[in-house]
Amino acid sequence: MSFDLSFVVLQLLNGLTNAMFIFLIASGLSIIFGVLGVLNFAHGSLYMLGAYATYQCVSLFVDSPGQFWWAVIAASVAVALLGGIIERLLLRRLYHHVELNQLLFTYALVLILSDLARIIWGVDQLSVSRPAILRGAVEILGQYFPKYNVFVLFLGPCVAFVFWFFMLRTRWGRMVRAAALDRETLGALGVNVDRLFTVVFIIGSWLAGLGGALVAPVITIRPGMDVEIIINAFIVVVIGGLGSFWGTFLGALIVGPVYALGILVFPRLSMIFIYVIMVFVLITRPWGLLGRPLQR
Amino acid sequence: MGLVPLTGSRYYVFLLTDILIFGLFALSLNLLLGYTGLVSFGQAAYFGVGCYACGLLIKKAGISFGIAFAATGFFGAAAALIIGFFCVRLTRIYFAMLTLAFSQIVWAIVFKWNSLTGGDTGIYDIDFPKFLDSRAKYFYFTLAVVAISVFILRKIVNSPFGRILMTIRDNPERTEFIGINVKLFQLLAFIISGFFSAISGGLFAVFNHSIFPDFCYWPVSAEVLIMTLLGGMYSFFGPLVGAAVLLYLRLEVTSYTEYWPFILGTILVLLLFFFPGGIVGFLQDQIKRWRPAK
Numbered sequence: 001m002s003f004d005l006s007f008v009v010l011q012l013l014n015g016l017t018n019a020m021f022i023f024l025i026a027s028g029l030s031i032i033f034g035v036l037g038v039l040n041f042a043h044g045s046l047y048m049l050g051a052y053a054t055y056q057c058v059s060l061f062v063d064s065p066g067q068f069w070w071a072v073i074a075a076s077v078a079v080a081l082l083g084g085i086i087e088r089l090l091l092r093r094l095y096h097h098v099e100l101n102q103l104l105f106t107y108a109l110v111l112i113l114s115d116l117a118r119i120i121w122g123v124d125q126l127s128v129s130r131p132a133i134l135r136g137a138v139e140i141l142g143q144y145f146p147k148y149n150v151f152v153l154f155l156g157p158c159v160a161f162v163f164w165f166f167m168l169r170t171r172w173g174r175m176v177r178a179a180a181l182d183r184e185t186l187g188a189l190g191v192n193v194d195r196l197f198t199v200v201f202i203i204g205s206w207l208a209g210l211g212g213a214l215v216a217p218v219i220t221i222r223p224g225m226d227v228e229i230i231i232n233a234f235i236v237v238v239i240g241g242l243g244s245f246w247g248t249f250l251g252a253l254i255v256g257p258v259y260a261l262g263i264l265v266f267p268r269l270s271m272i273f274i275y276v277i278m279v280f281v282l283i284t285r286p287w288g289l290l291g292r293p294l295q296r
Numbered sequence: 297m298g299l300v301p302l303t304g305s306r307y308y309v310f311l312l313t314d315i316l317i318f319g320l321f322a323l324s325l326n327l328l329l330g331y332t333g334l335v336s337f338g339q340a341a342y343f344g345v346g347c348y349a350c351g352l353l354i355k356k357a358g359i360s361f362g363i364a365f366a367a368t369g370f371f372g373a374a375a376a377l378i379i380g381f382f383c384v385r386l387t388r389i390y391f392a393m394l395t396l397a398f399s400q401i402v403w404a405i406v407f408k409w410n411s412l413t414g415g416d417t418g419i420y421d422i423d424f425p426k427f428l429d430s431r432a433k434y435f436y437f438t439l440a441v442v443a444i445s446v447f448i449l450r451k452i453v454n455s456p457f458g459r460i461l462m463t464i465r466d467n468p469e470r471t472e473f474i475g476i477n478v479k480l481f482q483l484l485a486f487i488i489s490g491f492f493s494a495i496s497g498g499l500f501a502v503f504n505h506s507i508f509p510d511f512c513y514w515p516v517s518a519e520v521l522i523m524t525l526l527g528g529m530y531s532f533f534g535p536l537v538g539a540a541v542l543l544y545l546r547l548e549v550t551s552y553t554e555y556w557p558f559i560l561g562t563i564l565v566l567l568l569f570f571f572p573g574g575i576v577g578f579l580q581d582q583i584k585r586w587r588p589a590k
Contacts, residue, residue: 039389090565090569097572099335099389099392100335100525101568103337104518104525104564105564105565107522107561108562108564111557111558111560111564115555115557118555119558227515231396231514234393234396238397268409269408271404271407271408272401275398275401275404276401279382279398279401282386283386286386286394
């Protein structure tokens with residue numbers, strides 16, 4: 001088999017674009033697990049709602065300039081608020097339960113939210129058009145690469161950097177990191193841990209909503225996108241390390257391109273290959289490439 | 297219950313066969329969950345292996361139903377041996393994630409291996425064998441298989457082996473201290489569980505006449521966990537009760553509305569918040585309350 005180099009490069013760029021989307025979603029999943037200790041199956045549902053909400057907002061704001069960007073902001077904030085409500089009213093009551101109950105609660109949310117989306121938006125495939133400024137494509141090695149994807153490729157690392165800055169340099173970031181290590185001691189030091197948990201869940205949900213909002217122009221929005229993405233997000237956080245921020249980024253950078261390039265070489269095995277990486281990491285280093293062993 | 301086919305109701309024959317099959321599936325999961333304390337989030341893999349082993353042996357290899365079905369459990373056990381060998385090295389959330397990852401590999405293989413499994417379109421026209429050529433006869437066959445399996449599972453959990461599993465569930469570290477090879481016993485439980493999950497898969501393949509990759513997809517693992525929890529994971533027959541209630545509700549509800557997942561999710565939330573012991577656990581508490589200790 002011989003490949004045109006420019007085609008391989010393009011496919012690599014597509015894989016990296018996907019990696020940025022997965023990173024947005026998985027980073028929220030990872031921070032929620034790191035701090036709250038809850039593996040949130042409903043994270044994919046929040047992502048799906050982000051996409052649906054963006055579709056809704058784009059049609060609401062149809063006459064205003066920059067409608068897409070307003071829609072992204074409105075949709076992701078709405079999803080973040082929903083996350084906050086879920087944490088405050090429901091999830092909070094399950095912290096002292098066994099892990100299985102928390103896991104199944106988030107699965108119950110998957111079922112409920114997927115049907116809510118079906119009730120509101122039906123089962124048709126919906127789509128959002130790209131913002132005017134990012135229509136068209138750039139030429140790379142003679143191949144055309146959508147401008148929107150270029151934007152996503154830049155945005156991903158920016159979000160990662162802002163996030164990293166927040167975690168390392170701000171008071172809230174320090175508290176979040178402390179909560180991940182030892183929530184009792186943090187509470188004893190006078191920090192309102194309950195409120196911190198809510199804030200973390202809101203931030204995580206916002207990232208899921210943002211991922212869904214930004215992915216809306218490049219995919220078809222449809223029922224079932226929640227269950228598909230959540231497994232990919234799991235793979236990424238497991239490979240990088242549950243609760244590890246840069247691990248998630250690394251995990252996304254591995255999974256996106258491996259999948260995209262794998263499809264070129266072994267169209268049938270690409271998906272299996274990703275799961276095999278996940279299994280391999282779990283067996284040899286259960287806490288992930290950049291994670292720390294769980295002490296609790 | 298054995299007399300139901302005599303009433304001539306196709307509805308109940310169908311429902312009861314379904315309940316027996318998934319009841320066995322949930323019971324086999326509970327050997328891990330309730331008795332050994334291992335949260336398997338990939339039980340769909342062994343159910344799926346059972347489905348495809350049975351279906352493929354009949355349709356592709358042309359083997360008679362009796363032999364194919366007898367082999368089904370061993371395919372499940374073999375898959376569980378290979379997968380379990382790695383999984384029992386991990387604990388808690390990592391164990392759950394690894395079982396999930398392996399089950400997704402099984403799903404991906406089934407989904408992608410078009411020439412063998414038919415891929416997304418699945419395998420069709422798996423007929424009832426000649427000697428079980430009606431729903432009623434197949435119901436009796438299922439009843440017999442499930443009864444024997446339940447009998448064996450019950451023997452297992454009440455045996456010294458079963459006691460060791462429960463000791464592991466309650467405190468794996470201490471069990472290790474008293475000289476028991478915890479990983480080995482967990483692996484044995486994993487294999488037995490895989491064996492019976494595959495048996496239920498094999499029963500289902502013929503009952504349903506067709507099989508699809510979706511039977512190995514992760515939401516199936518979640519659903520059987522819900523059945524187990526709904527019935528009660530700390531009682532032997534709890535999972536069977538859970539399967540019965542859930543499947544009955546699904547059949548009733550889906551005739552009124554297409555939003556069954558919404559209702560299932562709501563039931564699950566109510567269960568987790570108000571009846572964490574499941575139906576059987578709740579009833580046992582009530583009985584204790586009304587009958588003060590002697």
